[in-house]
Amino acid sequence: MEKLVKQTIEKYGSDPNRLMDMLIDTQEQFGYIGPEAVATLAHGLQLSQVDVEQTITFYHFLSTKPRGKYAIYLNNSAVAHMFGRDAIKDAFEREAGIRFGQVTEDGLIGLYDTACIGMNDQEPAAIINNKVFTRLTPYRVREIIRHMRLGKSLDELVNESYGDGRNQHPNLKTMVSSNIRRKGMILSDNYVMGKVLREVLPGISPEAVIAEIKHSHIRGRGGAGFPTGFKWEFCRKAKGEKHYVICNADEGEPGTFKDRVILTEKPELVFEGMALAGYAIGGDEGILYLRYEYRYMKDYLESVLQSMRFQQLLGTNIGGIEGFHFDIRIQFGAGAYVCGEESALLESLEGKRGEPRDKPPFPVEKGYLNQPTIINNVETFATAVRIVENGGEWFTQFGTEDSTGTKILSISGDCMFPGVYEVNWGFNVEDMLDMVGAYDVQAVQVGGPSGTLIGPDEFHRTLGYSDLSTGGSMIIFGKQRNLLRDVVLNFMEFFIDESCGSCSTCRNMPQVLRNKLVKILNGKGVKKDLTDLREWSKTLLASRCGLGQTAANPIVSSLKNFRHLYEELLQKDIEFDEGFDMKASVESSCKYVGRVPKFHH
Amino acid sequence: MSKPVIATTSLAGCFGCHMSILDIDERILQLIELVEFNKSPVDDIKTFTKPVDIGIIEGGCCNSENVEVLKSFRKNCRILISLGECAIMGGLPALRNGIPVEECIHEAYIGGPTVQLNKDHILPNDDELPMLLDKVYPCHEIVKIDYFLPGCPPRADLIWDALVALITGDPMKLPYEVIKFD
Ligand SMILES: Cc1cc2nc3c(=O)[nH]c(=O)nc-3n(C[C@H](O)[C@H](O)[C@H](O)COP(=O)(O)O)c2cc1C
Ligand code: SF4
Ligand code: SF4
Numbered sequence: 001m002e003k004l005v006k007q008t009i010e011k012y013g014s015d016p017n018r019l020m021d022m023l024i025d026t027q028e029q030f031g032y033i034g035p036e037a038v039a040t041l042a043h044g045l046q047l048s049q050v051d052v053e054q055t056i057t058f059y060h061f062l063s064t065k066p067r068g069k070y071a072i073y074l075n076n077s078a079v080a081h082m083f084g085r086d087a088i089k090d091a092f093e094r095e096a097g098i099r100f101g102q103v104t105e106d107g108l109i110g111l112y113d114t115a116c117i118g119m120n121d122q123e124p125a126a127i128i129n130n131k132v133f134t135r136l137t138p139y140r141v142r143e144i145i146r147h148m149r150l151g152k153s154l155d156e157l158v159n160e161s162y163g164d165g166r167n168q169h170p171n172l173k174t175m176v177s178s179n180i181r182r183k184g185m186i187l188s189d190n191y192v193m194g195k196v197l198r199e200v201l202p203g204i205s206p207e208a209v210i211a212e213i214k215h216s217h218i219r220g221r222g223g224a225g226f227p228t229g230f231k232w233e234f235c236r237k238a239k240g241e242k243h244y245v246i247c248n249a250d251e252g253e254p255g256t257f258k259d260r261v262i263l264t265e266k267p268e269l270v271f272e273g274m275a276l277a278g279y280a281i282g283g284d285e286g287i288l289y290l291r292y293e294y295r296y297m298k299d300y301l302e303s304v305l306q307s308m309r310f311q312q313l314l315g316t317n318i319g320g321i322e323g324f325h326f327d328i329r330i331q332f333g334a335g336a337y338v339c340g341e342e343s344a345l346l347e348s349l350e351g352k353r354g355e356p357r358d359k360p361p362f363p364v365e366k367g368y369l370n371q372p373t374i375i376n377n378v379e380t381f382a383t384a385v386r387i388v389e390n391g392g393e394w395f396t397q398f399g400t401e402d403s404t405g406t407k408i409l410s411i412s413g414d415c416m417f418p419g420v421y422e423v424n425w426g427f428n429v430e431d432m433l434d435m436v437g438a439y440d441v442q443a444v445q446v447g448g449p450s451g452t453l454i455g456p457d458e459f460h461r462t463l464g465y466s467d468l469s470t471g472g473s474m475i476i477f478g479k480q481r482n483l484l485r486d487v488v489l490n491f492m493e494f495f496i497d498e499s500c501g502s503c504s505t506c507r508n509m510p511q512v513l514r515n516k517l518v519k520i521l522n523g524k525g526v527k528k529d530l531t532d533l534r535e536w537s538k539t540l541l542a543s544r545c546g547l548g549q550t551a552a553n554p555i556v557s558s559l560k561n562f563r564h565l566y567e568e569l570l571q572k573d574i575e576f577d578e579g580f581d582m583k584a585s586v587e588s589s590c591k592y593v594g595r596v597p598k599f600h601h
Numbered sequence: 602m603s604k605p606v607i608a609t610t611s612l613a614g615c616f617g618c619h620m621s622i623l624d625i626d627e628r629i630l631q632l633i634e635l636v637e638f639n640k641s642p643v644d645d646i647k648t649f650t651k652p653v654d655i656g657i658i659e660g661g662c663c664n665s666e667n668v669e670v671l672k673s674f675r676k677n678c679r680i681l682i683s684l685g686e687c688a689i690m691g692g693l694p695a696l697r698n699g700i701p702v703e704e705c706i707h708e709a710y711i712g713g714p715t716v717q718l719n720k721d722h723i724l725p726n727d728d729e730l731p732m733l734l735d736k737v738y739p740c741h742e743i744v745k746i747d748y749f750l751p752g753c754p755p756r757a758d759l760i761w762d763a764l765v766a767l768i769t770g771d772p773m774k775l776p777y778e779v780i781k782f783d
Binding site: 575576578580582584585586587588589590592593594595597598599600 | 742
């Protein structure tokens, strides 16, 4: 083992900043990162063992204990539950003879829950040793486990046909489907790879590129909506030895999967966008930070990069422009929603726990390795190419005044045609529901758990930064769904699991709120609980990053828009009930000291 | 109007909060002018003898007796105040909340390094003794609490101002210095 780990260290130039890559390789080689591997890594990188361990234990897909020859990660997003996850979980447990969180005695199979894996349009889905298995049924589960026991290879476990589009590419060959249901400028077939790098850039300066981007008024597609042109300009002007371009492909917001589809169907567009950004800010190195859930795309994306290098769209003197050098490498996360937050992403890229940094300084000044860095969403880079190709002015004709261009939506839940839809900003929710074939809709979650839950009286609202802002996640809930139990509770559990733990507000308050919600769901709630939920949620605004700041949103927005669902569950005649049970609470101590509990009242 | 009646008690607390009540110094004379004390360690009245306006609770609940006293306060007092960290959050005693109560008892009566005389490993189980709760509960998880005065202990000025505000009905001033704790 020591030898192999040493080779891994060498593969990444003994650079402690590449600890994540080394840990992921080690995890994949041995199924876990044991004490011996930790010691070798610590020694080889001149880190303390605790440094290595704290990084390992931060990430969901890294483990200090064996996870099984086949590690099965079953998605537990709300939509997975809606599409029969319980039966799948049951089938896995029965057939494997273990519970979730355990490994079979022979070390063959491990079962684990995992947060949304970006397959909401083809649930229930699981990841097994980096391969994605979609649309699972109990029958398939039993078959998969049986085949594992027979010693079949991972490829043999897949017996369905491959998904649509480029999912059939020889380097991808996955059963995942792209489900593109509406195309616009980004998903369109009229993209010609390299046109911007070869034909447009030679004619304009980096400053002019930034001017076009500014003129287009495009704002970041990752959720926060910062104007992209300004970000690039700040970065270009910031002083540093090196400038970095980072593409945020962490796509962790439950219900979003459009970055997966863009990277599957239009990876060249994204990489061209990164190179274009490199030209604009004066950087020669780009990193695609890809969530580990999409590890199955590794070989495919590497092959795309390689072919772009052959065509001189990456590498040196790109597009024939003297001195325009740019290349891209892919680095993976390892299962942590918070690593989508840009400064946590930087920490993770540097091999550390993904804990958000204090800001300022912002990444444009001090980002990756303390150098000026831009971090943009996958879709933002893709869009930038179309802007520079056609001009900022052209771009502003799409969408609305404050939200220009198109937005790719990831639509899932109770509708006929879940999938990816590229629409102009300004689309309203009603039209969207009609577009996807959603009838008898009770509610729509706009922007994932950190967004808002709206009901029919708000379906006239439009998508845009000034009304319903969204990174693209749209989850539709039919009338048959129990919103509080199946949706709000699931989302709260998600935030509780994903908090990095730095801020006491974000570490504690979501649990307090969750417990109150459970109390209400169990029929023990009183009116005051609703006031507490609303008021106590406010403390979360003091958190350091967006995760904590939005962690109460499922409760706050459902309380605002679906208050009657809460009120129906409250106890009518009493004002106070915290559920204290004297009998139960003295039981253990009385038993231990050997006395029979006696009560006066 | 007759004088407002006040009652106080110390549950799972250290009496530090009561010390802080006394810390209002000579204003205690003024307080006695303003209010009448009923059940309280301050005057050693052991049981409620009349309806009380303001009940002040120090400490959380670690045993059955605490719970009963707290409930009797809720029954007899119009307004209840949780005074201090222990009443509000459980405080220092709640440090045991992460440890099973059996382990706590074992450590206290059998296993602890300072336990030497209990050779027969006797555990307190007389019916007269209060029964230990599985963990320490803040007061508001057992009865409804109307106001919370934070601090460990809350400063005498804070207690004084709160009482005066409650009695006179005037709004309470809460300058930063009174509620900051670091
Ligand atoms: C908890 C959290 C998770 C985030 N996850 C993502 C993500 O998965 N992808 C993304 O592009 N942005 C994500 N963001 C937003 C990023 O911090 C950042 O704003 C964005 O990548 C900037 O790119 P853009 O301007 O192109 O949108 C997240 C933010 C927070 C607070
Ligand atoms: S808000 Fe939550 S996730 Fe963000 S830094 Fe604080 S503890 Fe970490
Ligand atoms: S809050 Fe502080 S002073 Fe008051 S009882 Fe608790 S420990 Fe003692």
